[in-house]
Amino acid sequence: MCGVFGIYAPGEPVARLTYFGIYALQHRGQESAGIVSADERHGLTWQRNMGLVSQVFDEQTISSLEGDLAIGHTRYSTSGSSTVAHAQPLFAPSLFGPLAMAHNGNLVNIEALRKDIGEPSNRDASCTDSELALRSIVQAPGRSWTEKVAHAMARMDGAYCLVMLTPSQLIACRDPMGVRPLCLGRYRDGWVVASESCALETIGAEFVREVDPGELITIDASGVHSQRPVEARPRALCVFEFIYFARPDSNIAGRSVYDARYEMGRTLAREHPVEADLVIAIPDSATAAAAGYAAESGLPFREGLIKNRYIGRTFIQPHQSQRTGSVQLKFNALPSVLAGKRVVVVDDSIVRGTTTPPTVALIRKAGAREVHLRVTAPPMTDPCYLGIDVATKSQLIAARLTVPEIAREVGADSLGYLSLDGLYQSVGAASLDPDGRRALCSGCFTGNYPVQISTGDERLIAAGAR
Numbered sequence: 001m002c003g004v005f006g007i008y009a010p011g012e013p014v015a016r017l018t019y020f021g022i023y024a025l026q027h028r029g030q031e032s033a034g035i036v037s038a039d040e041r042h043g044l045t046w047q048r049n050m051g052l053v054s055q056v057f058d059e060q061t062i063s064s065l066e067g068d069l070a071i072g073h074t075r076y077s078t079s080g081s082s083t084v085a086h087a088q089p090l091f092a093p094s095l096f097g098p099l100a101m102a103h104n105g106n107l108v109n110i111e112a113l114r115k116d117i118g119e120p121s122n123r124d125a126s127c128t129d130s131e132l133a134l135r136s137i138v139q140a141p142g143r144s145w146t147e148k149v150a151h152a153m154a155r156m157d158g159a160y161c162l163v164m165l166t167p168s169q170l171i172a173c174r175d176p177m178g179v180r181p182l183c184l185g186r187y188r189d190g191w192v193v194a195s196e197s198c199a200l201e202t203i204g205a206e207f208v209r210e211v212d213p214g215e216l217i218t219i220d221a222s223g224v225h226s227q228r229p230v231e232a233r234p235r236a237l238c239v240f241e242f243i244y245f246a247r248p249d250s251n252i253a254g255r256s257v258y259d260a261r262y263e264m265g266r267t268l269a270r271e272h273p274v275e276a277d278l279v280i281a282i283p284d285s286a287t288a289a290a291a292g293y294a295a296e297s298g299l300p301f302r303e304g305l306i307k308n309r310y311i312g313r314t315f316i317q318p319h320q321s322q323r324t325g326s327v328q329l330k331f332n333a334l335p336s337v338l339a340g341k342r343v344v345v346v347d348d349s350i351v352r353g354t355t356t357p358p359t360v361a362l363i364r365k366a367g368a369r370e371v372h373l374r375v376t377a378p379p380m381t382d383p384c385y386l387g388i389d390v391a392t393k394s395q396l397i398a399a400r401l402t403v404p405e406i407a408r409e410v411g412a413d414s415l416g417y418l419s420l421d422g423l424y425q426s427v428g429a430a431s432l433d434p435d436g437r438r439a440l441c442s443g444c445f446t447g448n449y450p451v452q453i454s455t456g457d458e459r460l461i462a463a464g465a466r
């Protein structure tokens, strides 16, 4: 996962707005951050580095970024190591002048793209799919950047939301399945594109619409120009955006993420009721669902875990040692709420199963008599090739163990997962497509992916990700 943001506001310096835009998208990636700004007088100027948005930028660096066009990125690595060399936006010089690009997603036809640009396979394992996308665009035939991007879109397979910048244009495109979210907003006389609508609100922009799957948008002094250079494919919006990734105050595909999570909690309460005294959430991503569980079950909702707000999101930290260590630093339990109680604990997902046992242990240590774990996702049994850092099946606890075995492993008295049908229903999948199942990707729960994963690509992705 990554966050992408782009803005054109005629005559206004936009670096500061871009800073706030990517700040609002910090939850989508915490390893590195970058901004490139541009205008025809200064060309492209940039700043990117490892760390959170607030660590990479200060008053001086923001002031040094000139121009009324800008793109920004927050990175979480799924392909390529977590180093500053892979921090985005990326750049490439060309006969047309420089191009900067930021990517959210994961391409799956890496070998084919390598061949296209005349690069031997396995030449450099450090070359990320994002770098291949940039080189594919730069080397594509075409008389304009729009033609080049259109050509590259026809060649790229997998998940991609790209925002690109030249000294005079902001360009954005989304893969024809619409796996990752991307929306368009209005800012005064200008335009904004962002991974999530929460970033539009943060800078005072107005949501206009989603960028359609397969759409290519060019924004410049003459306005917004849209085209659909690739044929639409069956929609495959990542259902995990609703479960965990997106911010609850975003809307995706016309659905409030908060409402979807609340509904997941209600459905979970109907599917897995239990005799208990109270409901708590693993904050923050399960808070809405826990409120929904409590409302449906009639049990009181309390705060049993207090989160240190300054510890990063556990799941998207790249190294295992960072993941397990940060759980201990992340929460404190409240004995005054939990002691002697039978507690329903609502979590958004169990992926590797590394963070759940210490969390359950913390709740027990605070005096909970029983711990009943309820999860707002089905068991995750398969890897994701479209943007989530789970490289191999063997890393997934639900691929190795049955539900009762997982309950024992994590130390819970009972465990209940939301069903796939319950998930689709809670997300409102039917409003996306008459056959709602087909409008959402659920590959990590079913093993059915919206793209063909070739053996070579599988190996390469697994090698690049951790």
Ligand code: SF4
Residues within 6 Å of the ligand: 179, 237, 238, 239, 240, 241, 383, 384, 385, 386, 387, 388, 441, 442, 443, 444, 445
């Ligand atoms: S496999 Fe899972 S996480 Fe990956 S895109 Fe599909 S639903 Fe999302």
